[in-house]
Amino acid sequence: MRKRLSLQAYADGIRSGNRVILSQAITLVESTLESDQDLASELVQSLITETGKSIRIGITGVPGVGKSTFIEAFGKLLLDNGKKVAVLAIDPSSQLNRGSILGDKTRMEELSADKRAFIRPTPSGTALGGVSGKTREAMLLCEAAGFDVILVETVGVGQSETAVKNMVDFFLLLMLAGAGDELQGIKKGIMEMADALIINKADGTNLAMAKKAKIAYESALHLFPLAEKNWSPSVKLASSTTGFGLEEIWELVSSYERQMRQNGFWESNRANQRLNWLEDQIQFLLGQAFLKDPVIQKMLTDRKPKVQNGELNPSKLAKSLIQFFFQK
Amino acid sequence: MRKRLSLQAYADGIRSGNRVILSQAITLVESTLESDQDLASELVQSLITETGKSIRIGITGVPGVGKSTFIEAFGKLLLDNGKKVAVLAIDPSSQLNRGSILGDKTRMEELSADKRAFIRPTPSGTALGGVSGKTREAMLLCEAAGFDVILVETVGVGQSETAVKNMVDFFLLLMLAGAGDELQGIKKGIMEMADALIINKADGTNLAMAKKAKIAYESALHLFPLAEKNWSPSVKLASSTTGFGLEEIWELVSSYERQMRQNGFWESNRANQRLNWLEDQIQFLLGQAFLKDPVIQKMLTDRKPKVQNGELNPSKLAKSLIQFFFQK
Numbered sequence: 001m002r003k004r005l006s007l008q009a010y011a012d013g014i015r016s017g018n019r020v021i022l023s024q025a026i027t028l029v030e031s032t033l034e035s036d037q038d039l040a041s042e043l044v045q046s047l048i049t050e051t052g053k054s055i056r057i058g059i060t061g062v063p064g065v066g067k068s069t070f071i072e073a074f075g076k077l078l079l080d081n082g083k084k085v086a087v088l089a090i091d092p093s094s095q096l097n098r099g100s101i102l103g104d105k106t107r108m109e110e111l112s113a114d115k116r117a118f119i120r121p122t123p124s125g126t127a128l129g130g131v132s133g134k135t136r137e138a139m140l141l142c143e144a145a146g147f148d149v150i151l152v153e154t155v156g157v158g159q160s161e162t163a164v165k166n167m168v169d170f171f172l173l174l175m176l177a178g179a180g181d182e183l184q185g186i187k188k189g190i191m192e193m194a195d196a197l198i199i200n201k202a203d204g205t206n207l208a209m210a211k212k213a214k215i216a217y218e219s220a221l222h223l224f225p226l227a228e229k230n231w232s233p234s235v236k237l238a239s240s241t242t243g244f245g246l247e248e249i250w251e252l253v254s255s256y257e258r259q260m261r262q263n264g265f266w267e268s269n270r271a272n273q274r275l276n277w278l279e280d281q282i283q284f285l286l287g288q289a290f291l292k293d294p295v296i297q298k299m300l301t302d303r304k305p306k307v308q309n310g311e312l313n314p315s316k317l318a319k320s321l322i323q324f325f326f327q328k
Numbered sequence: 329m330r331k332r333l334s335l336q337a338y339a340d341g342i343r344s345g346n347r348v349i350l351s352q353a354i355t356l357v358e359s360t361l362e363s364d365q366d367l368a369s370e371l372v373q374s375l376i377t378e379t380g381k382s383i384r385i386g387i388t389g390v391p392g393v394g395k396s397t398f399i400e401a402f403g404k405l406l407l408d409n410g411k412k413v414a415v416l417a418i419d420p421s422s423q424l425n426r427g428s429i430l431g432d433k434t435r436m437e438e439l440s441a442d443k444r445a446f447i448r449p450t451p452s453g454t455a456l457g458g459v460s461g462k463t464r465e466a467m468l469l470c471e472a473a474g475f476d477v478i479l480v481e482t483v484g485v486g487q488s489e490t491a492v493k494n495m496v497d498f499f500l501l502l503m504l505a506g507a508g509d510e511l512q513g514i515k516k517g518i519m520e521m522a523d524a525l526i527i528n529k530a531d532g533t534n535l536a537m538a539k540k541a542k543i544a545y546e547s548a549l550h551l552f553p554l555a556e557k558n559w560s561p562s563v564k565l566a567s568s569t570t571g572f573g574l575e576e577i578w579e580l581v582s583s584y585e586r587q588m589r590q591n592g593f594w595e596s597n598r599a600n601q602r603l604n605w606l607e608d609q610i611q612f613l614l615g616q617a618f619l620k621d622p623v624i625q626k627m628l629t630d631r632k633p634k635v636q637n638g639e640l641n642p643s644k645l646a647k648s649l650i651q652f653f654f655q656k
Contacts (some may be wrong), residue, residue, distance in 0.1 A: 002656050019466060037647075038647075041641055041643055041644035041647060042644070044641045044643070044644065045640070045641045047637075047638070048638065048641055049639065051638070052638050062364075120519075133642075133643050135463070136642075136643070137641070137643055140641075145623055146540050191520070192519070192520060216547075219544075219547070219548070220548040230572070238478065270638070271636040271637065271638075274635050274636055274638060274642055275632070275635060275636060275642075277635075277643070278635050278642035278645060278646055279634075279641040281642060281643050281646030281647070282618065282650065283611060283614075283615065283645065284646075285646055285650040286611075286614040286615065286618060286650065287610075287611065287614065289650065289654060290518075290610065290614060295348040300383075307602050307603060307605075307606050308599040308602055308603060309599065310377075310379070310380050310471045310598070310599075310602060311376060311377065312373070312376070313369055313372045313376055314461075314464075314467070314531065314602055314603075314605040314606035314609060315369055315371035315372070315461050315464070315465055315605070316370070316372065316373050317606060318461075318606055318609030318610045318611065318612075319366075319369060319609070321610065322610065322613040322614065322617065323339075326617060
């Protein structure tokens with residue numbers, strides 16, 4: 001059996017930047033055991049005033065766009081700039097995606113070997129509602145351990161982007177040049193969530209095409225509204241092989257941070273994200289308690305087909321299920 | 329006091345296409361009285377096999393884009409094509425928006441005077457979770473009353489677009505030419521939900537600018553992915569004053585229906601929407617029961633500031649609130 005430390009031992013280990021204890025603490029956060037979860041919540045709470053000092057960057061893009069190599073190269077640049085870097089992945093469906101996220105750790109060989117970096121994949125096969133809360137707690141633990149930049153990676157094909165967008169300060173969308181078929185996998189709405197678009201693999205014979213794609217995306221983004229934070233998303237080129245563009249992306253993120261701190265969006269956004277986290281968790285836990293009920297489960301399974309084919313009024317069914325649930 | 333009919337009287341009246349009884353039945357659907365809601369659910373259930381035969385079209389756009397006049401003109405065209413048209417509005421914040429939606433009924437004077445049309449605003453000041461369920465039930469009642477086309481109007485500034493997108497077959501986004509400042513009000517993500525973009529007020533001195541905007545939007549949409557239904561959103565010009573473009577928009581909707589019925593998306597989308605409705609209602613009712621609890625209310629009010637400023641772990645608070653809620 002996995003050994004469990006005391007609250008104090010976890011907290012001290014994390015404060016001292018011990019990556020092994022940080023890793024064990026995240027395992028505790030991810031545990032489905034009630035007692036583990038309680039201890040994890042206490043741990044996060046005891047460290048909470050030491051969190052929040054990092055820059056949180058979300059990174060998304062379809063499989064094949066080169067997220068892992070980008071993170072490896074970008075992460076190394078950050079280390080060179082004196083930053084400590086943690087990489088977390090959120091991907092509730094990673095089993096289906098055959099380990100496209102961090103599964104193949106060798107893709108980030110150099111980064112994961114460096115003591116100033118910390119790389120942590122999501123446990124696969126978990127429901128999104130649970131995962132996002134756990135990733136948020138893992139992020140706070142990384143911050144308490146002294147990491148300056150948190151990179152949260154997600155695959156651009158599901159609902160996890162909204163979850164990641166709601167927990168980061170800056171959201172990067174990686175794309176490829178050749179803007180036709182490559183885009184098919186990107187879910188609608190993701191492009192409009194991005195604070196910056198990166199045309200990745202902008203090197204060698206790809207470079208000319210990447211430059212063209214940049215212009216096309218810039219004119220498309222021009223049509224997009226500015227959000228409440230008064231930020232126009234820009235399009236940048238990058239190559240993980242040559243390192244081209246990476247410095248510029250980091251400068252962009254830094255200038256974003258400066259601007260958003262100045263106009264107050266940085267803190268108001270984080271305050272909103274914390275409330276959103278609370279609401280998310282309440283909804284998730286309510287739903288979980290409801291769906292755990294065996295009679296509810298059976299009633300749902302029995303009646304679902306009649307809802308789908310339009311024979312049963314969904315409002316009526318919802319109401320009778322809720323009445324049943326609370327009257328027991 | 330408002331008189332309440334019997335289930336049979338409501339059902340018979342609706343089946344016979346009686347607009348007064350239809351209107352009373354929708355009032356029943358919208359009622360916050362438990363007994364009214366139960367009767368309403370029964371009524372919808374008793375008519376449910378007579379629903380689903382209309383084309384459901386969502387229409388959105390910022391205030392000032394000309395939604396009401398567009399719906400008036402488009403609705404009249406549909407009447408001329410032998411269709412019976414119902415217009416519903418979903419706008420949970422209509423009090424704030426000062427009646428921008430259907431509040432000013434005179435804007436649809438001719439349509440509302442026509443016996444083959446039915447116009448119904450949303451009661452203002454209601455929470456979205458409740459409104460969307462009620463609008464869905466109202467829509468089914470309109471279908472049972474024989475309306476062939478249901479236009480669901482919403483203001484393009486809030487979360488109601490997602491709710492409307494989830495209850496219609498086709499989603500129209502109205503825009504204005506001059507693509508700069510006018511767009512500021514459109515929420516991110518809405519453009520990518522649209523099955524068609526309409527550049528409205530394409531008449532007189534606006535026409536040239538509208539044609540230019542059309543080209544710009546077409547090239548922007550070109551970068552967007554095709555959704556699972558294999559449909560490329562197109563950009564059309566329209567004028568409610570001259571009637572220009574309206575016929576073409578109706579042809580577009582009809583051709584969409586043909587294609588989607590053929591590839592199976594029409595029915596699978598509706599089946600998904602019904603399940604989504606069920607899930608929405610369950611989440612809404614669970615949340616409602618939770619937030620109705622006075623102790624929960626007080627705990628939330630007390631602790632919210634500490635969540636916002638980052639002193640309190642949201643996961644921990646959510647968990648303790650839920651535990652408290654279910655242990656009473």
